[in-house]
Amino acid sequence: MQTKDLGRPLSRAVTFFYFSAFMLLFLRDFRWQGLALAFAVPMLNVATIHILPKLFPSDKLLLSLTNFLCALGILVLYDTNPTYAYSQALYYFVGLIAMVICIYVVRLIRSFRMLVWPMMAVSLGLLVLPLLIGQETYGATNWFYIGGISVQPSEIVKLCLVIVISRFMADRRFLPWLVFAVGCLGLLMLQKDLGTALLYYGTTLLLYYASSGSLWITGLGLAGGAGAAMLGYHMFAHVKRRVAIWQNPWSDYDNAGYQIIHSLMAIASGGLFGVGLGLGSPRTIPVYHTDFIFAVICEQFGLIFGMCVLLMYVAIIWRGATTAMAARTSFHGLMAMGCTVMLGLQTFVIIGGVLKLIPLTGVTMPFVSYGGTSLVSSLCLIGLLQGVASLNEDDLLEDTRLANYISE
Amino acid sequence: MPTQVYEVLSLAMRYVFTFLGVMIVWRAFSWLRKDRRLKHKRLRQLPDAGTIGVLAVEFGSRELPEGTILPVPHEGVMGFLRTCDIVVPVDGVANEHLDFTFTDGKGLYVCPRRGCPCTVDGVEIRTKRDSRRHPMQHSSLLTIGEATLRLGVFAGLDVQHYVPVAEDLFPLEQYPEDASGPIPDDLPPYAWSDSEERRRSDAD
Numbered sequence: 001m002q003t004k005d006l007g008r009p010l011s012r013a014v015t016f017f018y019f020s021a022f023m024l025l026f027l028r029d030f031r032w033q034g035l036a037l038a039f040a041v042p043m044l045n046v047a048t049i050h051i052l053p054k055l056f057p058s059d060k061l062l063l064s065l066t067n068f069l070c071a072l073g074i075l076v077l078y079d080t081n082p083t084y085a086y087s088q089a090l091y092y093f094v095g096l097i098a099m100v101i102c103i104y105v106v107r108l109i110r111s112f113r114m115l116v117w118p119m120m121a122v123s124l125g126l127l128v129l130p131l132l133i134g135q136e137t138y139g140a141t142n143w144f145y146i147g148g149i150s151v152q153p154s155e156i157v158k159l160c161l162v163i164v165i166s167r168f169m170a171d172r173r174f175l176p177w178l179v180f181a182v183g184c185l186g187l188l189m190l191q192k193d194l195g196t197a198l199l200y201y202g203t204t205l206l207l208y209y210a211s212s213g214s215l216w217i218t219g220l221g222l223a224g225g226a227g228a229a230m231l232g233y234h235m236f237a238h239v240k241r242r243v244a245i246w247q248n249p250w251s252d253y254d255n256a257g258y259q260i261i262h263s264l265m266a267i268a269s270g271g272l273f274g275v276g277l278g279l280g281s282p283r284t285i286p287v288y289h290t291d292f293i294f295a296v297i298c299e300q301f302g303l304i305f306g307m308c309v310l311l312m313y314v315a316i317i318w319r320g321a322t323t324a325m326a327a328r329t330s331f332h333g334l335m336a337m338g339c340t341v342m343l344g345l346q347t348f349v350i351i352g353g354v355l356k357l358i359p360l361t362g363v364t365m366p367f368v369s370y371g372g373t374s375l376v377s378s379l380c381l382i383g384l385l386q387g388v389a390s391l392n393e394d395d396l397l398e399d400t401r402l403a404n405y406i407s408e
Numbered sequence: 409m410p411t412q413v414y415e416v417l418s419l420a421m422r423y424v425f426t427f428l429g430v431m432i433v434w435r436a437f438s439w440l441r442k443d444r445r446l447k448h449k450r451l452r453q454l455p456d457a458g459t460i461g462v463l464a465v466e467f468g469s470r471e472l473p474e475g476t477i478l479p480v481p482h483e484g485v486m487g488f489l490r491t492c493d494i495v496v497p498v499d500g501v502a503n504e505h506l507d508f509t510f511t512d513g514k515g516l517y518v519c520p521r522r523g524c525p526c527t528v529d530g531v532e533i534r535t536k537r538d539s540r541r542h543p544m545q546h547s548s549l550l551t552i553g554e555a556t557l558r559l560g561v562f563a564g565l566d567v568q569h570y571v572p573v574a575e576d577l578f579p580l581e582q583y584p585e586d587a588s589g590p591i592p593d594d595l596p597p598y599a600w601s602d603s604e605e606r607r608r609s610d611a612d
Binding site: 007009010013014016017020021024027028030061064065068172213273274275276277278279301302304305308309311312315318319322326328329330395396399400402403 | 426
């Protein structure tokens with residue numbers, strides 16, 4: 001379902017936003033890269049929004065919002081650390097190609113029945129790799145390096161999890177998806193990657209509710225998760241520390257509470273309209289390029305703009321849920337819902353952590369945070385959603401054809 | 409650019425950025441709202457969207473009287489519960505009795521849950537293999553618990569072969585299964601599949 005007249009003003013606003021923002025940064029230091037980005041990012045945005053939908057029926061609104069958030073990440077990174085921005089821009093381009101591939105995969109492979117078993121094996125293999133050859137970063141062993149490029153396999157496995165669980169739930173086969181989900185969660189716990197484990201758990205549980213409608217078993221799963229969280233709290237010292245810091249970050253200002261306090265101070269100093277792009281001191285916030293990038297956005301652009309960014313995520317989730325509900329097969333519906341839930345939960349976990357609503361866990365802000373694997377996997381999730389949306393559009397056209405056929 | 413000038417410019421531009429951010433969100437939500445309205449409008453014009461046909465109740469219960477028409481989606485669950493895609497509140501029907509899937513060019517496959525048998529045109533379906541062997545075609549009769557339902561597939565959807573809507577009106581012998589003979593004009597329009605329509609136009 002597309003509305004043409006609203007697409008153009010939105011696209012124009014996004015293009016003007018990025019052109020003016022990158023030009024402003026170019027005027028600050030007259031680096032040619034800033035000028036190049038001032039033209040390249042809006043052009044890529046326009047090209048994606050206007051060329052992709054010509055190849056097949058896709059969702060322009062999802063494309064526009066996703067592009068806006070990806071480009072926002074590049075803008076903030078360019079302001080704070082240009083090296084990260086160039087790398088992120090490259091991954092953005094790779095991510096767009098991956099997104100197009102995902103759209104075609106959903107359109108061409110309708111059932112995925114033959115693929116789910118190999119996907120399960122590859123996913124579990126990928127999650128074992130960091131335990132064997134990975135390196136510990138911020139307390140979790142969830143990375144490994146191939147040829148100088150760091151890879152976070154849990155980001156790739158996200159896609160497989162959504163597809164595998166949707167397929168088995170649509171076929172009403174209980175055991176395979178349960179074994180797979182528990183296996184993934186177990187390996188993530190061994191990696192001590194609790195943030196991603198929370199995402200996997202939440203997505204599985206919500207997908208189960210979406211497929212079965214059983215409140216009773218979903219509640220049981222929720223209670224089991226709460227029990228596991230309590231166990232994790234008592235078993236892992238760093239979880240205990242994070243909860244304590246969440247409750248009172250000022251108790252350990254110089255050490256464990258340093259991140260969250262600086263993040264809150266940055267948000268507060270931004271006020272309603274921000275301190276101005278290129279001004280302020282975003283580099284004082286630890287891990288400003290990944291976990292705390294939302295604090296940097298609030299500091300530079302202000303709380304109103306921060307709320308707009310949150311509302312953009314809400315719009316993406318709304319659109320995703322609508323796509324899922326309009327799907328004609330339960331597999332596609334569950335897959336679209338899985339992608340939506342995954343993105344929504346990830347956004348809630350990281351922004352909730354930055355705003356001190358919930359304890360902070362190390363996940364990235366979808367599309368915005370620095371991280372190649374994360375950006376590409378988030379765009380792949382959007383690709384799967386777009387694929388389902390385009391199938392829905394095809395189905396509606398088919399219905400119109402049938403209606404005309406009958407009326408003739 | 410001198411730092412002071414840049415600061416003034418940046419401070420001024422923050423209002424522009426906020427305005428653009430609010431405008432983008434406003435446009436996005438207007439788009440969502442407008443699409444929702446458009447979708448409802450299109451669905452009102454296509455009341456059968458998402459369904460492949462209907463199941464007409466030939467024998468039911470007080471809650472599901474004879475003649476009731478149940479829309480059939482592409483796939484789903486049939487059973488007694490209100491949460492099922494096709495609700496059949498009749499004695500002998502389990503909470504979730506069977507799963508069904510429509511495959512274009514083949515028909516509607518019904519796969520009963522364990523211990524919940526059903527029959528398709530008098531043939532008992534117990535396993536997935538039975539289901540694969542006996543897909544429901546246009547006008548096939550499904551018996552589930554004490555209910556008897558007749559399937560009507562919409563015109564334009566391709567099924568393996570057509571079967572007349574009501575055997576007493578259109579006897580089976582007149583229309584062989586492979587449908588290779590001449591196709592009479594007195595069949596109701598929705599009994600035709602695409603392939604037959606094409607063959608008919610070729611013959612003309």
